[in-house]
Amino acid sequence: MKSTRLLTLPLIALIVLCATPSAAATPSGPRAADGYVRLAHFSPDTPAVDVYLYDFGGEKARLVLEHVPYGALSPYQKLAPGQYTVAMRAAGAKSSTPPVLSTNVRVVPGRAYTVAGTGPFKSIRLSVLPDTADVPSQRAGLRFVAASLKTRLLRLGVGDGTVASRLRFGAASDHLVLPPGERTVTAKGASGESATSKVSLAPGAVHTVVVLDGETGLTLLDVRDAAGPGITPEGGVDTGLGGLATTAPAGTTATDTTGTGTANTGTGTGTGTGTGTASIGTDSPGRFLAVAVLAALIAGTAVTVRRRAPVPAAPSASSGRPGRSARSGRDRVVERSRCDSR
Amino acid sequence: MKVSGALVPLLCAWLLTGGCGNAPADAPAPQTTPATRAVSASPTAPPGGSATTSSSRGTTTPGPVWSAVPGQVAVPPTPSPGARHAEPALVTIPALGVRSDLERLTIGPNGELTPPRAFDRAGWYAAGVRPGNTGPAVIAGHVDSESGPAVFAELGRLRKGDEIHVGRTDGTRVLFEVDAVRTAAKADFPTGDVYGATPDAQLRLITCGGRFDDERGHYTDNVIVFASLKP
Numbered sequence: 001m002k003s004t005r006l007l008t009l010p011l012i013a014l015i016v017l018c019a020t021p022s023a024a025a026t027p028s029g030p031r032a033a034d035g036y037v038r039l040a041h042f043s044p045d046t047p048a049v050d051v052y053l054y055d056f057g058g059e060k061a062r063l064v065l066e067h068v069p070y071g072a073l074s075p076y077q078k079l080a081p082g083q084y085t086v087a088m089r090a091a092g093a094k095s096s097t098p099p100v101l102s103t104n105v106r107v108v109p110g111r112a113y114t115v116a117g118t119g120p121f122k123s124i125r126l127s128v129l130p131d132t133a134d135v136p137s138q139r140a141g142l143r144f145v146a147a148s149l150k151t152r153l154l155r156l157g158v159g160d161g162t163v164a165s166r167l168r169f170g171a172a173s174d175h176l177v178l179p180p181g182e183r184t185v186t187a188k189g190a191s192g193e194s195a196t197s198k199v200s201l202a203p204g205a206v207h208t209v210v211v212l213d214g215e216t217g218l219t220l221l222d223v224r225d226a227a228g229p230g231i232t233p234e235g236g237v238d239t240g241l242g243g244l245a246t247t248a249p250a251g252t253t254a255t256d257t258t259g260t261g262t263a264n265t266g267t268g269t270g271t272g273t274g275t276g277t278a279s280i281g282t283d284s285p286g287r288f289l290a291v292a293v294l295a296a297l298i299a300g301t302a303v304t305v306r307r308r309a310p311v312p313a314a315p316s317a318s319s320g321r322p323g324r325s326a327r328s329g330r331d332r333v334v335e336r337s338r339c340d341s342r
Numbered sequence: 343m344k345v346s347g348a349l350v351p352l353l354c355a356w357l358l359t360g361g362c363g364n365a366p367a368d369a370p371a372p373q374t375t376p377a378t379r380a381v382s383a384s385p386t387a388p389p390g391g392s393a394t395t396s397s398s399r400g401t402t403t404p405g406p407v408w409s410a411v412p413g414q415v416a417v418p419p420t421p422s423p424g425a426r427h428a429e430p431a432l433v434t435i436p437a438l439g440v441r442s443d444l445e446r447l448t449i450g451p452n453g454e455l456t457p458p459r460a461f462d463r464a465g466w467y468a469a470g471v472r473p474g475n476t477g478p479a480v481i482a483g484h485v486d487s488e489s490g491p492a493v494f495a496e497l498g499r500l501r502k503g504d505e506i507h508v509g510r511t512d513g514t515r516v517l518f519e520v521d522a523v524r525t526a527a528k529a530d531f532p533t534g535d536v537y538g539a540t541p542d543a544q545l546r547l548i549t550c551g552g553r554f555d556d557e558r559g560h561y562t563d564n565v566i567v568f569a570s571l572k573p
Contacts, residue, residue, distance in 0.1 A: 033521055033522065033535075033568060034521070034570075036541050036542070044414055045410045045411055045412050045413075045414060046410070046411070047407050047408065047409070047411045069414075069416075070414045070415075070416055071415075071416025071417070071418060076541045076542065078542065078570075089406070090406035090407060090408040091406060091407075092406040093406040093408075100408060110535065110538075110540075112541050120410075121409075121410040121411070122410065131541075133539075134534065134538070135539060141539075200421075204471075204477065204539055205539065206539050210418075212415075212416035212418065213414065213415050213416060214415055214416065214417070215415050215417070219415070219416060219417070219418055220418065221416065221418035222418070222421045223421070224421070224476070225541060226476070226477070226539035226540055226541045227471065227475070227476040227477035227539055227540070228470075228471065228477045228478060228537060228538060228539030228540065229467065229469065229470030229471055229477065229478070229480070229537055230469060230470070231449060231469050231470075232533060232537045233449055233453060233454055233455035233467065233533075233537065234452065234453035234454055234533070235453075235454050235528060235531045235533075236454075236526070236528030236531040236548075236563075236564040237454070237455045237457055237482045237548050237549075237550075237564060238454075238457050238528075238550070238560045238561075239457045239458075239482055239483060239484045239485055239492075239494065239548065239549045239550045239561075239564075240484055240485040240486050240492070240549065240550030240554070240560065240561045241461075241484070241486060241487050241488045241559070241560075242486065242488065242554040242556075242559070242560075242561070243486035243487045243488050243489045243490045243491070243492075244485065244486040244490070244491055244495065245486070245553075245554030245561070
């Protein structure tokens with residue numbers, strides 16, 4: 001009986017996965033925008049690693065970053081939408097050896113992700129952090145990642161205000177919406193460790209501040225994840241007076257394949273990211289990989305299922321970047337009035 | 343127990359070989375070199391990775407080490423605000439034979455992007471992103487005047503892979519490549535897609551399309567070209 005039960009979960013995962021074949025993985029029609037993935041090492045007592053990026057199910061690495069030390073964050077890799085696998089090996093380990101960690105990430109058009117080794121060595125995991133945030137016009141976005149072993153809980157401040165009072169080691173905060181400008185960012189640990197840094201927030205920009213172990217106390221890594229126009233224009237542009245209107249629809253003389261409402265694909269469908277994690281174990285490598293893959297699949301499926309439900313009826317906006325125009329699937333942005341001068 | 347023990351690895355193998363048809367074997371090839379630069383192991387740590395390992399580096403032994411390394415510290419690089427490029431002055435679209443000087447476009451009274459004043463000249467959104475800098479730079483041009491075609495009359499003919507050149511006031515140039523061409527109703531304009539922050543340098547070209555609304559005196563749709571920096 002036990003064997004039946006053990007089999008059920010993976011089978012359900014498989015069935016669900018197969019029943020929703022290409023939620024966002026394989027858009028058809030006009031090609032949608034790419035997404036972005038970057039790789040990071042945020043586990044303080046884990047040695048340097050080699051990080052591999054594979055197509056899901058692929059054997060040949062698309063990208064290898066060698067000897068990535070604690071605190072390192074790669075540039076973004078532009079990737080076609082779909083499913084990918086990130087694997088970590090000890091620095092210098094052969095690519096044919098089983099990875100110590102692996103996870104899947106589903107890349108949705110136009111969105112960016114950080115796949116980072118997080119937590120302490122003994123329970124390191126690969127976390128998929130969604131980097132994309134919807135920042136209102138004339139505002140900037142900022143979030144924190146806690147990657148210091150010296151303190152389990154962080155109190156984080158921007159200017160005079162506290163924006164997060166208990167960010168756990170290994171976790172990332174939500175994106176905060178802030179007025180642009182040079183802001184003083186503070187991180188304080190439970191036993192008095194602290195670090196302060198000035199972060200220059202341009203309007204339209206999104207930053208990540210990673211709290212790391214420094215030579216003394218903490219240190220802050222400030223990265224600009226994305227940039228946009230400071231002021232976002234509203235609506236479309238009136239760029240025509242009708243001189244061509246009598247003959248043919250303007251602008252699409254040759255084709256109307258991307259007509260309103262049908263342009264691009266996959267509108268409003270799954271925006272889940274596989275967030276499977278796995279701990280380092282002492283299992284035999286083969287079994288470990290099997291378990292890791294299954295765990296990742298199950299976790300990824302759970303996310304897919306959960307996210308599918310609340311997505312509203314597909315908006316017919318001609319958007320190839322699903323959740324963005326609908327604002328349904330984008331990452332939650334927390335507006336903090338105390339940080340907001342508005 | 344025995345059954346599941348044998349089956350789980352099999353299922354994994356099936357999945358790994360793309361059993362669900364979900365494997366990206368048919369995924370479109372990425373178009374940027376960074377992504378396709380397969381296995382080109384970067385010899386140095388990535389930017390932002392100037393972390394020093396105070397205890398592990400000195401005791402490097404042959405072969406990979408996989409054990410806890412207490413006391414490692416990170417030394418983050420000082421963030422350098424990337425150089426701001428000069429303003430764009432000229433857009434060239436070889437596939438359409440378009441070559442146009444650029445005027446500066448601003449925000450109008452209703453928050454909208456104002457169209458260029460001239461029909462034969464495109465304009466760039468000057469309070470936005472400069473072409474080549476991170477983020478979506480925007481260039482708009484008329485599709486027609488009251489009497490005939492204007493600078494972006496043929497914009498809808500662009501195809502994925504077509505090139506767009508932007509010349510700057512300092513004589514430098516930057517090259518973009520078309521990712522997609524879409525038509526969107528102005529009433530449901532995809533603001534996030536067009537103007538939303540991006541991790542890399544992007545370009546949007548915008549003109550009008552769709553039906554001409556005689557009452558309003560404008561077209562109902564916008565034709566939007568999405569392009570990204572060609573390395």
